[in-house]
Amino acid sequence: MTDIIHRVGIKAPISEVYKALASVEGVASWWTRSTTGNSAVGKTIRVQFNSKEGKEIGSMDMLVKALEQDKKVHWHFTGGPEEWIGTDAVFNLHAEGDHTIVLFGHRNWKEAVEFTAHCSMKWAIFLLSLKNLVETGEGSPSPDDIKIDNWN
Amino acid sequence: MTDIIHRVGIKAPISEVYKALASVEGVASWWTRSTTGNSAVGKTIRVQFNSKEGKEIGSMDMLVKALEQDKKVHWHFTGGPEEWIGTDAVFNLHAEGDHTIVLFGHRNWKEAVEFTAHCSMKWAIFLLSLKNLVETGEGSPSPDDIKIDNWN
Numbered sequence: 001m002t003d004i005i006h007r008v009g010i011k012a013p014i015s016e017v018y019k020a021l022a023s024v025e026g027v028a029s030w031w032t033r034s035t036t037g038n039s040a041v042g043k044t045i046r047v048q049f050n051s052k053e054g055k056e057i058g059s060m061d062m063l064v065k066a067l068e069q070d071k072k073v074h075w076h077f078t079g080g081p082e083e084w085i086g087t088d089a090v091f092n093l094h095a096e097g098d099h100t101i102v103l104f105g106h107r108n109w110k111e112a113v114e115f116t117a118h119c120s121m122k123w124a125i126f127l128l129s130l131k132n133l134v135e136t137g138e139g140s141p142s143p144d145d146i147k148i149d150n151w152n
Numbered sequence: 153m154t155d156i157i158h159r160v161g162i163k164a165p166i167s168e169v170y171k172a173l174a175s176v177e178g179v180a181s182w183w184t185r186s187t188t189g190n191s192a193v194g195k196t197i198r199v200q201f202n203s204k205e206g207k208e209i210g211s212m213d214m215l216v217k218a219l220e221q222d223k224k225v226h227w228h229f230t231g232g233p234e235e236w237i238g239t240d241a242v243f244n245l246h247a248e249g250d251h252t253i254v255l256f257g258h259r260n261w262k263e264a265v266e267f268t269a270h271c272s273m274k275w276a277i278f279l280l281s282l283k284n285l286v287e288t289g290e291g292s293p294s295p296d297d298i299k300i301d302n303w304n
Contacts, residue, residue, distance in 0.1 A: 006276075007269035009301030099302045103269060117159035117255060124158075124276030128300070148280070149161030150251045 002109040004120040008127045009099035012134045014070045017100045020134055021073040021091050030130040030139035041067050044078070049152070052143045057152065060084055083115055100134075102127065121148050154261040156272040160279045161251035164286045166222045169252045172286055173225040173243050182282040182291035193219050196230070201304070204295045209304065212236055235267055252286075254279065273300050 010017050020026035024045060028035035034048040041064050048059040060080030065088070067073055073091045077084045092103040104127060109116055125146045133139030140146065162169050172178035176197060180187035186200040193216050200211040212232030217240070219225055225243045229236045244255040258275060261268055277298045285291030292298065 003264065004272070005264055005269040006273040007266060007301055007303075008273060009303070096302055101301065103266065105269075112155065112157055114159060114255065117157040117257075120156070120272065121158040121160060121276050121279065124273050125280075127273065128277075128298070131300070146280070148283070149159055149253065150248055151159075151161070 001107070002112040002116060004106040004109070004116065004123055006102075006104045006120075006124055006127055008102045008104070008131050009096070010102065010131045010134050011098055012100055014093050014095050014100045016134050017093055017102060017130075018070045018073070020130060021093075022067055028141060030133045030141050031126050032142040033144075034142075037061075039064055039067075041065070045075070046079075049142045062089070081115070083109065083113065086110075102130070118149060118151055122152065153259070154264040154268060156258040156261070156268065156275055158254075158256045158272075158276055158279055160254045160256070160283050161248070162254065162283045162286050163250055164252055166245055166247050166252045168286050169245055169254060169282075170222045170225070172282060173245075174219055180293060182285045182293050183278050184294040185296075186294075189213075191216055191219075193217070197227070198231075201294045214241070233267070235261065235265065238262075254282070270301060270303050274304065 020030060022039060024035050024039050032047045032049050034050060037045040039045055044061050044063055046059060046061050049057040051057055061078050062075040063078050065074040065076045071093055075089045077087050087106060087108045090105045094101050106123060125148060129139040172182060174191060176187050176191050184199045184201050186202060189197040191197055196213050196215055198211060198213050201209040203209055213230050214227035215230050217226040217228045223245055227241045229239050239258060239260045242257045246253050256279060277300060281291040
């Protein structure tokens with residue numbers, strides 16, 4: 001099994017970071033504008049990625065596996081690219097001084113392939129978007145995300 | 153063993169990307185301005201990180217283990233944070249259409265710790281700096297790098 005892991009620190013109260021992770025509106029403001037579904041535990045959120053011209057590039061369905069107020073958000077991917085199905089994204093939060101620390105893991109990849117390396121880089125871009133959203137009020141969700149290679 | 157892996161695509165000839173990775177001047181233009189030493193195979197490069205006020209934050213020594221023109225740069229870390237010693241950074245290059253694809257790995261971490269997650273995020277930031285350097289002529293090497301948490 002292979003994991004992508006990242007650490008970011010956000011200068012904001014933990015409750016604001018949690019809100020951006022635990023709600024459909026929050027996710028739509030840093031990951032992809034086309035986020036729909038229900039963010040309650042046991043329900044499914046769909047994230048869709050479009051080109052700037054509005055053409056669909058891809059989508060994922062994720063089951064909200066666990067929510068712990070101001071502590072943890074856990075998604076389990078049930079639809080999307082083959083490599084993502086069965087993987088988990090987990091955000092663990094804690095406070096350190098004036099920062100909220102996000103320990104992020106996209107865990108349980110079957111193997112480390114070139115697409116994993118692409119996704120690792122994209123997660124970093126989206127976590128930066130999350131940081132900017134909470135700190136400044138403005139994220140860069142898809143399709144306004146930074147493009148990092150010829151895949152996206 | 154744990155690996156950090158990232159993929160970036162740079163709209164530029166492969167030779168320009170290689171030059172930015174295989175020379176002291178190149179590394180100083182995207183990773184840290186304070187890069188010194190000798191970039192020949194078997195020699196050692198030192199990268200030092202300073203605060204904006206000029207105070208040293210940390211440094212690493214890396215042995216240039218392999219250089220393959222327009223294909224590969226391989227560093228082996230011999231000094232620096234304890235977790236880095238004995239690890240390897242490898243950049244594999246290939247062309248795809250008008251992009252040079254960089255497959256990056258910071259390999260052979262003894263374990264995946266919180267500092268690994270921090271470094272994964274920072275490598276993404278510096279690879280973005282490399283991309284910007286080669287595409288636009290301007291990177292953001294330390295101390296002008298994007299800060300991502302309370303550690304750096």
